[in-house]
Every structure is written in C-alpha cells, then in structure tokens.
Amino acid sequence: MSAFVHHAARCVSLRGGKVGEGNQRISKEGRFPEISTIPHAPGRIFRLVCIVKMATKRGHHLNIEDFIQQNYVNLTKKLEVKSVIPYLMQTEILLRSDKERILAKVTKEDQAGELLDILTHNGKCTVDVFIHALEETKQTRLLDLLGSQYRKKRAVESKGSSSNRGDFRETAANPGHPNEPGGSDAIAGPSRRMMARSPGPEVFICHAGPDKRRFVRPLVQQLQQKGLPKDKIFFDAISIETGDVIETKIKDTLSSASLKLVVLVISHHVLKGRFWPKLEYELTLKANKKIFPIWLDQNDDNFAAFGSKLRKYSPTLKGIAASKVVPRRARMEIPIIAKKIVRKLQTA
Structure with missing residues (x-):
C-alpha cells in the first residue's frame, strides 16, 4: 500500500x-x-x-x-x-x-x-x-x-444553465456592472455597449474550402456557443445567400467599419495560392484590419517547413504571432482559440 x-x-x-x-x-x-x-x-x-x-x-x-x-x-x-x-x-x-x-x-x-x-x-x-x-x-x-x-x-454547474457566465447573450439581457454576477465579468465576448454600436459582422473567417469541415465550422460553432451572434460572424456558409455576388459581399464586409478582426486559417491549402483566401487576405491588408492568424499543419517538425512556405507566401504574415494547431488535436484546441478571439473582440 x-x-x-x-x-x-x-x-x-x-x-x-x-x-x-x-x-x-x-x-x-x-x-x-x-x-x-x-x-x-x-x-x-x-x-x-x-x-x-x-x-x-x-x-x-x-x-x-x-x-x-x-x-x-x-x-x-x-x-x-x-x-x-x-x-x-x-x-x-x-x-x-x-x-x-x-x-x-x-x-x-x-x-x-x-x-x-x-x-x-x-x-x-x-x-x-x-x-x-x-x-x-x-x-x-x-x-x-x-x-x-x-x-x-x-460552482458554475450548481448555478444552472440560466446563470452561465460564459454567454454574453445573457449579458445583453442583464446590463449590470461588469463585476456583478451575471454581468460581463466572464471572458465571454464583446461588451453589450460595443455590440449595440456597430451593426454588421465583427469577425471575418478567412479559410480554404477543404479546412471547413475539420476546423472552421467547429470554430464558428464554438464562437456561437460562447454567445457571439450569428450576424456578428462572417462565415461563407452562413453569411453568403443565394443571389449574392460573392466578391462584392466579401469586399463590402472587409471594408466595413463594423469589422474588428479577420481570423485567417492558414493551411497548406491556403499556401498553394487558392483564389478566395488570397483575395480576402489582400483586401484585409488594404483595409488595414487586425489579423488573428491560425497555423493549421501536421507539425512533424515544429512548424519549420510550414513557416518557410508561409514566409514565401507573405513575409508580413510570417511576422505576426499565430496560434498553431495540429489537426488531430483541433477538438481540444478550438475552444481555447475561440476564447482568444472573443478576448480580441473585447479590446478591438
């Protein structure tokens, strides 16, 4: 024993x-x-x-x-x-x-x-x-x-789902002081005041199509679970409707005053020069929007080869600190990344 x-x-x-x-x-x-x-x-x-x-x-x-x-x-x-x-x-x-x-x-x-x-x-x-x-x-x-x-x-579970402090939809319904129970104390998302002043998407998800199912869609779901409303997220699968001119919609969103952050999901699919991610990245730079880069790679060499390819694709992007994700661990990493994105929106 x-x-x-x-x-x-x-x-x-x-x-x-x-x-x-x-x-x-x-x-x-x-x-x-x-x-x-x-x-x-x-x-x-x-x-x-x-x-x-x-x-x-x-x-x-x-x-x-x-x-x-x-x-x-x-x-x-x-x-x-x-x-x-x-x-x-x-x-x-x-x-x-x-x-x-x-x-x-x-x-x-x-x-x-x-x-x-x-x-x-x-x-x-x-x-x-x-x-x-x-x-x-x-x-x-x-x-x-x-x-x-x-x-x-x-302690959180004992309060029940009605007092979930990680959901700022509740905060919008209860405009209390940030330090009061039920207020915006949680690192949940943009403040009620910020949400009210700027209609339109606040975060743009730039990605390549093949990464949608395994990473991007679960990330968007996590952002919504943390209380970020659907209309505050630009994600092509939910933001582009039948009849929309895709390029015009993307340009209008990336140049809008409401947009605070561009989440750029960079994988080998993006680095191969796919049209839409490249256009969205160029428009992001032109509009001088803040970038939240995510490196998505197998990481067999501590992202060394991936970093070299990214430097050739864009030296500017290589110089921005990024969240690095291995696809097989994405399920555990996505909630952490979603929380970081929400924090960025709070300070944008």
Missing part, C-alpha cells in the same frame, strides 16, 4: 457514508476542505480523487477525453512529461513506440500535447489512473491546479 493510501487512511473517516478530513466533514453541498488547508500533498491528492468520484456519482461521467479537454492549457504547460512516461509504460498505458513519438517533439508543450493526444485516443487510461500517475511522480503543483478547476466547475 502506497504512502498516499496510508495517509488517506489516517486523515479520512468514513462514517455513515460521509467523508471527512479529520474533524472537517463533507458539507451537505458536497464541498471538501480547500486544498490549501490540507497540509500534506497526499491529502490534497485524495481530495482531488474524491472530487472526481463525487462528480461521477452525481451523474457527471468524466472520461479521460473530457478531462484532458477541460484542463488542456494547464496540462500542456505544467505536465512533467518525462517523469510520467515511465509510470504510464509500467502500467502498459503507453508503448515504447508511443514514448519515441512523444520525445521526438522539440518543445515541452508539444511533448505534453502528443502525450495527451495518445491518452485521448488509445482508450487505456482513465481519469483516476492519470491522477494517480501524477501523484506517483510528485506533480503536486499540477494536481493543485486541477483541483481548483474542479472546484470552479462545480
């Missing part, structure tokens, strides 16, 4: 189905003592495990894919990949070929992303096993962060 289990046995009592830490018993709301009040790392880890199990008991069946997606930013930045690989290999969750694939990546974040991608798709890992792997490799700072995320998630 590990030191973690011994510690849990000492500091937790199970009486009448209630869980407590010493004399601090679980409340009726199911809240555990704050992680910061538990003096030893094993106690903090036990608290996180209890949170996961309680969420499952209440019907929130958290699988490893959901867990990784919800905590993707913290995991890619804080996960000590080289420490956790031996444990995951020992438990037969990772193979030697998986290890080689992970360590072939250049940066620490790319290695973490590759590991998370493997765990998402191989079907061998559970949330409990992953948390135990972090405990065994003494990644207590990351565990503390994950515990904090679960605490915030439960």
Whole structure:
C-alpha cells in the first residue's frame, strides 16, 4: 500500500457514508476542505480523487477525453512529461513506440500535447489512473491546479444553465456592472455597449474550402456557443445567400467599419495560392484590419517547413504571432482559440 493510501487512511473517516478530513466533514453541498488547508500533498491528492468520484456519482461521467479537454492549457504547460512516461509504460498505458513519438517533439508543450493526444485516443487510461500517475511522480503543483478547476466547475454547474457566465447573450439581457454576477465579468465576448454600436459582422473567417469541415465550422460553432451572434460572424456558409455576388459581399464586409478582426486559417491549402483566401487576405491588408492568424499543419517538425512556405507566401504574415494547431488535436484546441478571439473582440 502506497504512502498516499496510508495517509488517506489516517486523515479520512468514513462514517455513515460521509467523508471527512479529520474533524472537517463533507458539507451537505458536497464541498471538501480547500486544498490549501490540507497540509500534506497526499491529502490534497485524495481530495482531488474524491472530487472526481463525487462528480461521477452525481451523474457527471468524466472520461479521460473530457478531462484532458477541460484542463488542456494547464496540462500542456505544467505536465512533467518525462517523469510520467515511465509510470504510464509500467502500467502498459503507453508503448515504447508511443514514448519515441512523444520525445521526438522539440518543445515541452508539444511533448505534453502528443502525450495527451495518445491518452485521448488509445482508450487505456482513465481519469483516476492519470491522477494517480501524477501523484506517483510528485506533480503536486499540477494536481493543485486541477483541483481548483474542479472546484470552479462545480460552482458554475450548481448555478444552472440560466446563470452561465460564459454567454454574453445573457449579458445583453442583464446590463449590470461588469463585476456583478451575471454581468460581463466572464471572458465571454464583446461588451453589450460595443455590440449595440456597430451593426454588421465583427469577425471575418478567412479559410480554404477543404479546412471547413475539420476546423472552421467547429470554430464558428464554438464562437456561437460562447454567445457571439450569428450576424456578428462572417462565415461563407452562413453569411453568403443565394443571389449574392460573392466578391462584392466579401469586399463590402472587409471594408466595413463594423469589422474588428479577420481570423485567417492558414493551411497548406491556403499556401498553394487558392483564389478566395488570397483575395480576402489582400483586401484585409488594404483595409488595414487586425489579423488573428491560425497555423493549421501536421507539425512533424515544429512548424519549420510550414513557416518557410508561409514566409514565401507573405513575409508580413510570417511576422505576426499565430496560434498553431495540429489537426488531430483541433477538438481540444478550438475552444481555447475561440476564447482568444472573443478576448480580441473585447479590446478591438
């Protein structure tokens, strides 16, 4: 029995189905003592495990894919990949070929992303096993962060969908102070005042047709889920109607005063010189609009070859910091990118 289990046995009592830490018993709301009040790392880890199990008991069946997606930013930045690989290999969750694939990546974040991608798709890992792997490799700072995320998630869920602070459609209905509950406190989207003053699209999605299904349409859906109205997004599939002169519609939108941001999804399809993305990019530069570039590539070489091709396509565009996405991890990256776009609109 590990030191973690011994510690849990000492500091937790199970009486009448209630869980407590010493004399601090679980409340009726199911809240555990704050992680910061538990003096030893094993106690903090036990608290996180209890949170996961309680969420499952209440019907929130958290699988490893959901867990990784919800905590993707913290995991890619804080996960000590080289420490956790031996444990995951020992438990037969990772193979030697998986290890080689992970360590072939250049940066620490790319290695973490590759590991998370493997765990998402191989079907061998559970949330409990992953948390135990972090405990065994003494990644207590990351565990503390994950515990904090679960605490915030439960607090939001307990308010119900009517008080979702990530939706600025609600903010428009409740023009309270930004710091008041239900106000524009969340990093959800453009302020009500901004939404009211400029009719017409505020964000233009420039892309190549082959990228529509796998990346662009899910991105637009995420923007709408975060509350950005349909008429504030220029996306050809929803913005161009039968009878519209396509080039005129694009030119009018990109030159309009309402447009704040052009999201440029750059893939090898765009770099091959496709007509519409190239025209839209040229019009964007002519109208002096802000650009939010996204590099979409397989990233087998840390985007080196892609960057060289982009420099030939447009030295100006190569010099703008971009969000870089590997298609197989797009599902986890898209919500993060959508949040960044909404933040840009707030400050535009």
